[in-house]
Amino acid sequence: MLLASFALSGFDSIIKTMELGEAIEQIDSCTECDICLDVCQTYEVTRDKAFSPIGRLQAAKKVFQADDVTSEMVDGIFGCMSCQRCNLECPQEIDISRIVHKARGELLRRGVGPLETINRVIEQMQDLGNMVNGDPAKRWEWLPEEFPERESDTLLYMGCLPCYLVPQVAISSYLLLKRLGMDFMMLKDEGCCGNYLYHMGRGDIAREKFEENRERFKRLGIKKVITTCPGCQLSLSPDRKAQANGFEVLHLVQVLPDLLRERHECQNAKLPCILQASYQDPCELGRAGKGIYEEPREILSLCGVELVEMDENKERAACCGGILAVAFKDICTEVGTRFLEKVKPDNIITACPSCLLRLNYASKKRGKGKMGMYVSEVILDFLNCSQVN
Structure with a gap:
């Protein structure tokens, strides 16, 4: 099913939808206070208002009202990482991420957007x-x-x-x-x-x-x-x-x-040299997901990892660049590079394969010397290197 036969339904019958009137009402409540600009990483990288939450809201309103939109506006809408950091900071409690998602669907209805990229992924699936x-x-x-x-x-x-x-x-x-x-x-x-x-x-x-x-x-x-x-x-x-x-x-x-407690694996282990690392909170595990913050920290601490918290962590954690890698690779890489610059230890642990891929790519591409690891890698290495009963 390619874009020519597209009829938007989405998860709309499963996830709560936003009606057009509600979306426009929320957009109109924006006071352009610019607070969201301070947390939008695509705006930080591009300094382009079209790639900011405010610019995306303005473009989305044009989309919903069937007005003409520029190619820059379209790029701004599809160049959102869906990280939801702006949602968290908006004093008007505008659901910016959901509005942007709805605007994407409306644009695709018109046959506008990164069609070649999306069609390619559809064909691969x-x-x-x-x-x-x-x-x-x-x-x-x-x-x-x-x-x-x-x-x-x-x-x-x-x-x-x-x-x-x-x-x-x-x-x-x-x-x-x-x-x-x-x-x-x-x-x-x-x-x-x-x-x-x-x-x-x-x-x-x-x-x-x-x-x-x-x-x-x-x-x-x-x-x-x-x-x-x-x-x-x-x-x-x-x-x-x-x-x-x-x-x-x-x-x-x-x-x-x-599982670790039941097997007493960590309790019976003699701690090897403690690994010092920062844990990166994936957006879709935490803020944009199910709010899972403590479990990964708990299991890493059980296995002797000394965690050095990033200044922005848990619900306010920064994004790795995520979904931008397919259609906006340069922006994605720059977002990842700036993320790495804020990490103090050389080791970064994550619980997201996509984050791992993007951060290691950015590190290699920009020579940052940081190494990303998936959480199960760290735990398995710890158990293998420890003397357990």
């Missing part, structure tokens, strides 16, 4: 079952051992990025859960969650992917889904209610504290 142009036959090449197909009511849903672009996330998560004795299954023909297309305004396809996954999980008797990616977690549970899906969707960091 349809033809290959993933959004990163990965060969389906190689999806599980990262597996360190033969993993027989088996039945379980717990599914480890790995996601596109770990399987194809950041295999260290997949390998360490798989080995860690096995070591901690968790019973789980994986799907050899695992499909994409559709998260990127949802953010870019193609909620109709994202909803289709959600329905496909939900029906499949129900047929398999899945009661719990564990994801390595915050975006996958949100896309597989868009209504935020487990009972509506028939299964619970948890991020890896939510299941690890109990």
Whole structure:
């Protein structure tokens, strides 16, 4: 289903929608106090009002009123990271992120936007079952051992990025859960969650992917889904209610504290040299997700990591650049570079494969000398290097 046949429905029947009148009313309540400019990282990088929350609201109003919009306005709307930092700071409590998302959908209705990029991702999802142009036959090449197909009511849903672009996330998560004795299954023909297309305004396809996954999980008797990616977690549970899906969707960091305590792995370990690192709060795990802040810090502390908190952390954490990598790579890289400049230790730990990919890319590209690690990598290395009973 490409843009020519696009009819916007999105997660609108699942996630609360914003009516056109409400959107315009909220836009009109903006006093242009400029507070949002202080936290908008795309504005910080570009110094272009079109890439600011205020500029996006003004452009969105034109979109909703069917007025002409400039190419710069379109870029500004699609160049939003959906990080929701502006929402948090707006004194008028304008839901800027949701307004921008609605404007994207309206623009795509008109056939306006980064159509070539979005169509390419759609085709990859349809033809290959993933959004990163990965060969389906190689999806599980990262597996360190033969993993027989088996039945379980717990599914480890790995996601596109770990399987194809950041295999260290997949390998360490798989080995860690096995070591901690968790019973789980994986799907050899695992499909994409559709998260990127949802953010870019193609909620109709994202909803289709959600329905496909939900029906499949129900047929398999899945009661719990564990994801390595915050975006996958949100896309597989868009209504935020487990009972509506028939299964619970948890991020890896939510299941690890109990597993580590049950196995007494960390308590029985002799601490190796303590790693000093900053933990990066992924937007879709925290502020724009389910507000998960303490669990990753708890498990890292259990495993001897000395955390050096960033000045901006938890609900006010900065974004890595995220979804901009596909259509606005230069801006994304600069956002990531400036993020790295604010990190004091050389080590950064995250719980998001996309953040890991973007921050390591920015570090390599701009020579920042910082190293990003996924949370399961750190824990597994700790357990492997420790003497445990």
